[in-house]
Amino acid sequence: MAHKEAKQRRPSIHDVASRAGVSAATVSKVMAGVTTVKSENAQRVFDAVEHLGYRVDPLASDMRRAKRRIIGAIMPEFESEFFGQMVTELEGLAEQRGYTLVAASSRESEAREKEVLARMHDWRVAGVVLAPVRNEHGPAAAFMKANGMTGVLIDRVLSDDAFDTVSADSAAASAEVATMLVGMGHRHILVIGLAEQAATVRARLDGFRAQALALDPLVRIDVILSEVSVDPLRSSLRDYFGKGERPTAVYSLLLKGTLVALSEFRRRGWHCPNDISLVGFDDAEWMQVTWPAIAAVVQPVRQIATEAMNLLFARIEGEEGPPTARLEPCRVLMRESVGLPGGGPHSGGGDRQ
Amino acid sequence: MAHKEAKQRRPSIHDVASRAGVSAATVSKVMAGVTTVKSENAQRVFDAVEHLGYRVDPLASDMRRAKRRIIGAIMPEFESEFFGQMVTELEGLAEQRGYTLVAASSRESEAREKEVLARMHDWRVAGVVLAPVRNEHGPAAAFMKANGMTGVLIDRVLSDDAFDTVSADSAAASAEVATMLVGMGHRHILVIGLAEQAATVRARLDGFRAQALALDPLVRIDVILSEVSVDPLRSSLRDYFGKGERPTAVYSLLLKGTLVALSEFRRRGWHCPNDISLVGFDDAEWMQVTWPAIAAVVQPVRQIATEAMNLLFARIEGEEGPPTARLEPCRVLMRESVGLPGGGPHSGGGDRQ
DNA sequence: CAACTGCGAAAAATCGATTTACTCATTTCG
DNA sequence: CGAAATGAGTAAATCGATTTTTCGCAGTTG
Numbered sequence: 001m002a003h004k005e006a007k008q009r010r011p012s013i014h015d016v017a018s019r020a021g022v023s024a025a026t027v028s029k030v031m032a033g034v035t036t037v038k039s040e041n042a043q044r045v046f047d048a049v050e051h052l053g054y055r056v057d058p059l060a061s062d063m064r065r066a067k068r069r070i071i072g073a074i075m076p077e078f079e080s081e082f083f084g085q086m087v088t089e090l091e092g093l094a095e096q097r098g099y100t101l102v103a104a105s106s107r108e109s110e111a112r113e114k115e116v117l118a119r120m121h122d123w124r125v126a127g128v129v130l131a132p133v134r135n136e137h138g139p140a141a142a143f144m145k146a147n148g149m150t151g152v153l154i155d156r157v158l159s160d161d162a163f164d165t166v167s168a169d170s171a172a173a174s175a176e177v178a179t180m181l182v183g184m185g186h187r188h189i190l191v192i193g194l195a196e197q198a199a200t201v202r203a204r205l206d207g208f209r210a211q212a213l214a215l216d217p218l219v220r221i222d223v224i225l226s227e228v229s230v231d232p233l234r235s236s237l238r239d240y241f242g243k244g245e246r247p248t249a250v251y252s253l254l255l256k257g258t259l260v261a262l263s264e265f266r267r268r269g270w271h272c273p274n275d276i277s278l279v280g281f282d283d284a285e286w287m288q289v290t291w292p293a294i295a296a297v298v299q300p301v302r303q304i305a306t307e308a309m310n311l312l313f314a315r316i317e318g319e320e321g322p323p324t325a326r327l328e329p330c331r332v333l334m335r336e337s338v339g340l341p342g343g344g345p346h347s348g349g350g351d352r353q
Numbered sequence: 354m355a356h357k358e359a360k361q362r363r364p365s366i367h368d369v370a371s372r373a374g375v376s377a378a379t380v381s382k383v384m385a386g387v388t389t390v391k392s393e394n395a396q397r398v399f400d401a402v403e404h405l406g407y408r409v410d411p412l413a414s415d416m417r418r419a420k421r422r423i424i425g426a427i428m429p430e431f432e433s434e435f436f437g438q439m440v441t442e443l444e445g446l447a448e449q450r451g452y453t454l455v456a457a458s459s460r461e462s463e464a465r466e467k468e469v470l471a472r473m474h475d476w477r478v479a480g481v482v483l484a485p486v487r488n489e490h491g492p493a494a495a496f497m498k499a500n501g502m503t504g505v506l507i508d509r510v511l512s513d514d515a516f517d518t519v520s521a522d523s524a525a526a527s528a529e530v531a532t533m534l535v536g537m538g539h540r541h542i543l544v545i546g547l548a549e550q551a552a553t554v555r556a557r558l559d560g561f562r563a564q565a566l567a568l569d570p571l572v573r574i575d576v577i578l579s580e581v582s583v584d585p586l587r588s589s590l591r592d593y594f595g596k597g598e599r600p601t602a603v604y605s606l607l608l609k610g611t612l613v614a615l616s617e618f619r620r621r622g623w624h625c626p627n628d629i630s631l632v633g634f635d636d637a638e639w640m641q642v643t644w645p646a647i648a649a650v651v652q653p654v655r656q657i658a659t660e661a662m663n664l665l666f667a668r669i670e671g672e673e674g675p676p677t678a679r680l681e682p683c684r685v686l687m688r689e690s691v692g693l694p695g696g697g698p699h700s701g702g703g704d705r706q
Numbered sequence: 707c708a709a710c711t712g713c714g715a716a717a718a719a720t721c722g723a724t725t726t727a728c729t730c731a732t733t734t735c736g
Numbered sequence: 737c738g739a740a741a742t743g744a745g746t747a748a749a750t751c752g753a754t755t756t757t758t759c760g761c762a763g764t765t766g
Contacts, residue, residue, distance in 0.1 A: 009419070010477075012722055023746045028724060038744065055475050059412055059421070060722035063751045066362070068412070079437035087431050088458050100472070102455055105441050119453070122408050124363075262642040271644070289615040290643045291624070365752055376716045381754060389714065413752035416721045710765070717758070726749075734741070 011052040020048040031056055058100065062124075067316065072120035072128040073103040074113060074140070076156075080255060081284050082299060083131070086154075089305035090129055097313060099126065106140075108133055113140045121147055127312045131155040135199035136165065152312045154304055156197045159325030164311040166326045168299040170200050170281070171207030173330035177251055177279050177297065178211035180334060186249040186277065186341050188220045190240070192233060192261060193253030195225040204253045204281060222247060230256045237264050248341035249277035255284065258294065273339030283333060292336035303328040364405040373401040384409055411453065415477075420669065425473035425481040426456040427466060427493070429509075433608060434637050435652060436484070439507075442658035443482055450666060452479065459493075461486050466493045480504055480665045488552035489513040505665045507657055509550045512678030517664040519679045521652040523553050523634070524560030526683035530604055530632050530650065531564035533687060539602040539630065539694050541573045545590060545614060546606030548578035557606045557634060575600060583609045590617050601694035602630035608637065611647065626692030636686060645689035656681040 013031075017024040022041050029037055030045040037045075048054070062068035071094045075083040087103050094101040102123070106113035110133050117140045120128055128151035132138050136157040144151050145162045157165045181189060191208060193201045205223065212219045224240060226233035237260060252258040258280030265276065272278050272292050279295045280287075287294040307326055366384075370377040375394050382390055383398040390398075401407070415421035424447045428436040440456050447454040455476070459466035463486050470493045473481055481504035485491050489510040497504050498515045510518045534542060544561060546554045558576065565572045577593060579586035590613060605611040611633030618629065625631050625645050632648040633640075640647040660679055 084431040
């Protein structure tokens, strides 16, 4: 079908129009599926389209409308399974509705987050799915508000007075973790996390603590929250263990913390679960193949993505009303890294099941 | 500065023009940094831009030029560290040159890969960075060729007669792995991988085998290559071990294979490195915190991205000449998962260092 | 003093669609 | 039978820039 059009200009709607012997407006209508076109003309258009290999230029098509058929997605990073899956899901959902997803990474920087958002605004995107670096009160959300953009906030958010929010039900999941750990007899538990992401970390911590204390007021819960980056967390943790503290279980409020905990256990020669138990928020593929397999809270990526897109498109189509704050339930996967406290000789024996 | 323009139409170049008392063409020139504008007029334009909060609409700006300032990136998936890092790097490099990166996932499907590419073509992207699902001979590359698109192929490619290619020097890295394993005394090694991605897997396998046999012609190298998906690989591996085969080391040609190997070791209660050694192609953050830490070949993501973008932009700017095929050197990280053959009692003892 | 050169800016064409307004026919109905 | 309604299609305006062409005016030159 396509012979000579190798590297030439692509056919435009006018090329199709003249070949079909109709006006460009008619071609536009046929492409849009309008029914008020004589079927003979429609056929001529189809033939011309086929012959020329014509496809609508989505950018040109978007020029006339105020909201372009583009959805912006801003994630704190692309390197983790969680956000990778999220982008994949969002992309699919956008495509389903004939939109293109343009994803950008804020690289864990609020300054960059705002810059990227401004660029999305320049592009006149119809809507934005923003996973803020910190929480819903950052400069990016303020920018969206000030410029009347439509958007949904996800992941590191709880609720907002201007935008719909969707996130994992961190508090409930954390409570479930607490139930399990306390139920197994753990009475001295260390919780670690990064405090920057105030919204979610707070929820996870509070959810965990409330439930643990409800079950047994005498449970001792230590907390190490580092600001900003992961390195201070590592050294705080090192100090903590160095002082001789020996909790029987550690609950990490985020993936990076789980890695830090594991590497500290390593340094000290501690094995899970005999020497210490470990549960992490956020699952990853490798966690089920290591020895021991690492217990983790699985976030409902697909549900979050689906709900976010539903809400976003409803707003794009003009839905009014106060913003909603959705929490999607997590699953807690108890794996071998969790055991009874004092389940084995410290720093000895094997860690096999 | 911005008071009332909350949700109204954004200011266009004409709004700026009339406020500055000049024509739209003059505004355009000022924004483009053309020097043939009287400085007084330029100042008036700057003031108007400032006052109105004007920003160029990149989409409208791109309409007139044949090549739009957009780079398309097509990755087989977004869920892995490798491609996540790759997209992040590519995004940064595109931005540096004033381009927008639009990334899409082909979800390991050649059909989808071509579809996505066609959509990029509709967008009139200036260039494409394509990481093919299989290799350089797939339908997507053919589509690019047939439509005169400019692009670079990366990762699962060796060389091409139409496009520049950039990938990790898999063969050299594999040879290095062979040197280490054979040097440590391993004489029965299993290599596992997925055959679909012919280009790279072939290179990795050949590089490994050639070097191993060069060092000792009596080395026994078994190979399990599964087609298409990871599940057949798992069952082949299970059969292989089930038949009583006991290589002293396994070299996985790709990340998913490493996970499969680990989980099979798990099932059988084998520990690295005492029961069996393991090296995987492709590094991941978790590999250094598990017990044992997993030896891996680290791909030079940044170099691949940088080189790919350099080549791509050179072509976009009209550079002629035959396509080049670059190989970027990898690093091999020997970690605890590799030890001397028969380094410990089988299925017994600890796996500590 | 008429013709020429240049500079800087404005007017108009362009990119590739969509959408509005308008023109003919042909029906429908009072 | 004539007026209004409907149907099918087109020309032109529009979206927001960029780029080409044209123009006015000042200063030179023959």
